[in-house]
Amino acid sequence: SQQGEEDPQALSIQEGENATMNCSYKTSINNLQWYRQNSGRGLVHLILIRSNEREKHSGRLRVTLDTSKKSSSLLITASRAADTASYFCATDLPTGANSKLTFGKGITLSVRP
Amino acid sequence: GAGVSQTPSNKVTEKGKYVELRCDPISGHTALYWYRQSLGQGPEFLIYFQGTGAADDSGLPNDRFFAVRPEGSVSTLKIQRTERGDSAVYLCASSLRGGETYNEQFFGPGTRLTVL
Numbered sequence: 414s415q416q417g418e419e420d421p422q423a424l425s426i427q428e429g430e431n432a433t434m435n436c437s438y439k440t441s442i443n444n445l446q447w448y449r450q451n452s453g454r455g456l457v458h459l460i461l462i463r464s465n466e467r468e469k470h471s472g473r474l475r476v477t478l479d480t481s482k483k484s485s486s487l488l489i490t491a492s493r494a495a496d497t498a499s500y501f502c503a504t505d506l507p508t509g510a511n512s513k514l515t516f517g518k519g520i521t522l523s524v525r526p
Numbered sequence: 527g528a529g530v531s532q533t534p535s536n537k538v539t540e541k542g543k544y545v546e547l548r549c550d551p552i553s554g555h556t557a558l559y560w561y562r563q564s565l566g567q568g569p570e571f572l573i574y575f576q577g578t579g580a581a582d583d584s585g586l587p588n589d590r591f592f593a594v595r596p597e598g599s600v601s602t603l604k605i606q607r608t609e610r611g612d613s614a615v616y617l618c619a620s621s622l623r624g625g626e627t628y629n630e631q632f633f634g635p636g637t638r639l640t641v642l
Contacts, residue, residue, distance in 0.1 A: 446630075448633075454615065454635045454636045454638075455633060455634075455635045455636065456569070456617065456619075456633040457633075458630055458631070458632070458633075461630065501568050501569075503568075512557060512559070512574055512581075512582075512621070513559065513571040513574055513582060513584075513585065514559075514561075514569075514571065514631060515571065516561075516568030516569045516570070517568050518566070518567055518568050519567075519568050
């Protein structure tokens with residue numbers, strides 16, 4: 414079963430615009446991570462935010478986490494055509510012995526040149 | 527350095543056949559994971575190895591699926607009596623350790639399995 418649900422399911426923007434993607438989850442988490450996937454293969458880790466953090470930055474990426482609402486957002490600023498991909502949020506549970514990630518269904522981002 | 531590799535990249539088989547999918551993790555990574563991704567969905571967890579042992583196999587859908595990691599490095603996912611519903615991309619990931627607070631998993635390119 415999938416824990417996370419991303420929103421919107423698909424997003425199309427013009428190069429240079431910002432892209433905001435949201436993720437909601439159902440149970441308490443340890444960490445929340447965002448991944449990118451090109452052409453249905455090869456997940457690439459983008460950023461991790463811990464449950465006790467509220468905001469994190471990495472280059473053009475900004476992630477926020479609201480544990481009270483069980484939601485996270487990923488902002489990509491000044492988007493580029495190369496950002497075109499599917500984006501997934503993934504969570505892992507608070508118990509240390511459990512390392513499996515639970516992914517959402519993903520958001521398809523298209524950046525028009 | 528080399529990332530996670532998976533072979534074959536594509537596998538086409540007939541319903542009822544047996545298949546094996548291989549994963550070579552990053553050298554030195556003790557934790558290894560298998561996920562399955564159906565079209566239009568996110569990856570779904572199948573099994574997690576810590577060293578040679580399966581620490582969590584709760585995601586294996588039924589007893590047709592089995593995975594091994596005999597020497598704590600390479601892993602093989604085995605599917606018996608394949609069904610059309612098994613068609614998906616099978617992803618492997620590894621991490622330096624499992625079961626810790628921070629757990630970055632590095633994914634391979636996947637094996638696309640098609641059952642005709």
